[in-house]
Amino acid sequence: MRRIMVGVKRVVDYNVRVRVKPDNTGVITEGVKMSINPFDEIALEEALRIKEKGLADEVVAVSIGPADTQQQLRTALAMGADRAILVQTDANLPPLSVAKVFHGIAQAEQPFLVLLGKQAIDEDNGQTAQMLAALLDRPQAVSCSKVEVTDGKATVTREVDAGLETLEIDLPAVLSVDLRLNEPRYVKLPDIMKAKKKPLDTKNLGDYGVTEGSPFKTVKVEPPPARSKGIMVKDVAELVGVLKQKGLV
Amino acid sequence: MSSKILVVAEHDGAKLNASTLKAVACAAKVPGASIDVAVLAADASAVAQQAAAVTGVAKVVVVENPANQEPLAAVYAPQVAKLATAGGYTHVFGPSTTFGKDVMPRVAALLGVSQVSDVMAVEGSHVFKRPVYAGNAILTVEVPADAPVVATVRVASFEAAPLGGSAPIEKTSVDVALPGHTRFVSRSGATTGRPDLQAASRVVSGGRALGSADNFKLIYALADKIGAAVGASRAAVDAGYVPNDLQVGQTGKIIAPELYFAIGISGAIQHMTGIKDARTIVAINKDAEAPIFESADIGLVGDLFQIVPELEKALG
Numbered sequence: 001m002r003r004i005m006v007g008v009k010r011v012v013d014y015n016v017r018v019r020v021k022p023d024n025t026g027v028i029t030e031g032v033k034m035s036i037n038p039f040d041e042i043a044l045e046e047a048l049r050i051k052e053k054g055l056a057d058e059v060v061a062v063s064i065g066p067a068d069t070q071q072q073l074r075t076a077l078a079m080g081a082d083r084a085i086l087v088q089t090d091a092n093l094p095p096l097s098v099a100k101v102f103h104g105i106a107q108a109e110q111p112f113l114v115l116l117g118k119q120a121i122d123e124d125n126g127q128t129a130q131m132l133a134a135l136l137d138r139p140q141a142v143s144c145s146k147v148e149v150t151d152g153k154a155t156v157t158r159e160v161d162a163g164l165e166t167l168e169i170d171l172p173a174v175l176s177v178d179l180r181l182n183e184p185r186y187v188k189l190p191d192i193m194k195a196k197k198k199p200l201d202t203k204n205l206g207d208y209g210v211t212e213g214s215p216f217k218t219v220k221v222e223p224p225p226a227r228s229k230g231i232m233v234k235d236v237a238e239l240v241g242v243l244k245q246k247g248l249v
Numbered sequence: 250m251s252s253k254i255l256v257v258a259e260h261d262g263a264k265l266n267a268s269t270l271k272a273v274a275c276a277a278k279v280p281g282a283s284i285d286v287a288v289l290a291a292d293a294s295a296v297a298q299q300a301a302a303v304t305g306v307a308k309v310v311v312v313e314n315p316a317n318q319e320p321l322a323a324v325y326a327p328q329v330a331k332l333a334t335a336g337g338y339t340h341v342f343g344p345s346t347t348f349g350k351d352v353m354p355r356v357a358a359l360l361g362v363s364q365v366s367d368v369m370a371v372e373g374s375h376v377f378k379r380p381v382y383a384g385n386a387i388l389t390v391e392v393p394a395d396a397p398v399v400a401t402v403r404v405a406s407f408e409a410a411p412l413g414g415s416a417p418i419e420k421t422s423v424d425v426a427l428p429g430h431t432r433f434v435s436r437s438g439a440t441t442g443r444p445d446l447q448a449a450s451r452v453v454s455g456g457r458a459l460g461s462a463d464n465f466k467l468i469y470a471l472a473d474k475i476g477a478a479v480g481a482s483r484a485a486v487d488a489g490y491v492p493n494d495l496q497v498g499q500t501g502k503i504i505a506p507e508l509y510f511a512i513g514i515s516g517a518i519q520h521m522t523g524i525k526d527a528r529t530i531v532a533i534n535k536d537a538e539a540p541i542f543e544s545a546d547i548g549l550v551g552d553l554f555q556i557v558p559e560l561e562k563a564l565g
């Protein structure tokens with residue numbers, strides 16, 4: 001079975017304006033819309049396209065999170081994933097623990113490709129793909145904007161500061177995907193109905209030898225310092241005047 | 250307690266990247282730090298000299314190997330991890346550029362720790378501030394003192410360490426198996442002759458309102474007039490007006506110029522994340538309600554197609 005594993009994280013929706021809790025212990029997530037991390041949606045879309053080209057047989061969506069994460073996995077199944085695995089925990093795991101859980105799943109599932117988002121938009125760590133590749137001792141390609149799978153290999157284009165970089169990697173490999181790789185499909189109503197019948201297995205951290213908790217301690221979470229209110233100018237002459245006065249031009 | 254910090258140099262084989270100087274500057278904020286710089290290369294001679302001249306560097310550790318011709322994470326990471334362990338380093342820092350974001354988490358996993366991503370301030374040897382939620386919250390995190398600290402440094406948050414030092418250069422070899430499963434094919438990037446976006450003191454960025462790749466020449470003309478780098482919003486990159494390496498924002502480049510022009514950019518929070526540390530933000534937009542005006546220091550409402558050429562002329 002030629003299998004692709006895709007990581008799906010439940011995060012505060014892209015459009016929500018995040019607010020810090022008054023006691024500085026975190027951000028407010030109660031009553032806030034949750035969605036699939038947008039980068040993970042792109043990873044899933046890419047997996048589905050690879051399967052639709054006949055280059056894979058099965059797409060497995062995996063997530064770690066509270067019971068409600070089933071909602072995001074059902075969305076992934078409605079998009080076209082064949083089955084899903086939820087490693088259920090209320091703990092917020094550090095990236096290395098996430099990579100260890102994914103490592104355990106990869107050992108059981110033996111995917112030829114693992115596709116993950118390049119970062120989750122909640123904690124912006126951007127570590128899991130690289131760590132999983134290290135634990136598996138396999139190739140990694142971070143921030144992919146183009147993926148071509150051929151026999152036992154992949155040619156990937158990465159977005160780097162200098163432009164674009166192309167790598168050839170042996171499979172199995174772990175890829176993290178960037179925004180411009182593809183545009184994820186919309187889920188249609190019949191697919192949502194179909195997704196309810198697809199298998200969704202629930203596991204726990206102990207199944208992968210990972211414990212709750214993190215060696216990292218949150219000291220505090222604060223809002224960023226606000227910028228002071230600016231001024232409006234009426235025309236170019238006034239703009240140039242202000243810039244000159246500030247010694248900026 | 251003293252800290253022994255290894256900074257992983259970013260370079261292109263000939264030139265030390267300015268991001269390395271930012272990472273050294275961050276390392277220098279760690280109390281009691283002794284800072285070494287690791288240069289992995291096929292031929293490190295030029296880059297090692299430049300690293301040795303960075304103030305605050307105690308020693309440059311050089312690992313020359315033909316396999317280090319290109320900075321492949323799968324090849325670099327085991328060598329850096331080995332250097333870190335063998336040298337008894339308490340901290341391993343790299344820049345939070347696409348280079349560091351690729352290599353450093355792999356190093357962290359090999360050392361058995363999670364990474365502290367995008368350090369924006371050092372509060373103690375094991376306490377750091379970093380942005381989360383696209384910079385809408387700032388997390389202060391304390392990491393254990395009994396394990397190595399692996400971190401990437403948010404380059405926009407630190408002034409480059411000055412030059413003027415003369416650290417010794419020490420060649421070494423690392424005894425570790427390097428994989429052949431990852432092969433470099435090519436790299437393409439625009440060499441524009443303009444200042445580097447990430448290091449420039451002035452940046453002119455254009456957004457979707459430019460309407461076409463051709464119209465972006467207005468942005469280039471203004472940038473060239475004031476010696477600025479050119480940037481763009483995600484919308485402008487997605488529309489194909491400019492290449493991806495010009496993108497400024499949460500998932501593009503995080504920059505901190507003295508002067509930033511946001512032209513025809515509405516100011517989505519993901520874009521603002523990329524310019525939070527800009528000293529002065531000038532916004533030009535025809536929509537007076539555009540969110541960019543909430544964060545701009547100087548705002549001008551109007552048609553960019555009239556204003557930008559006029560501004561270019563006025564700055565002549």
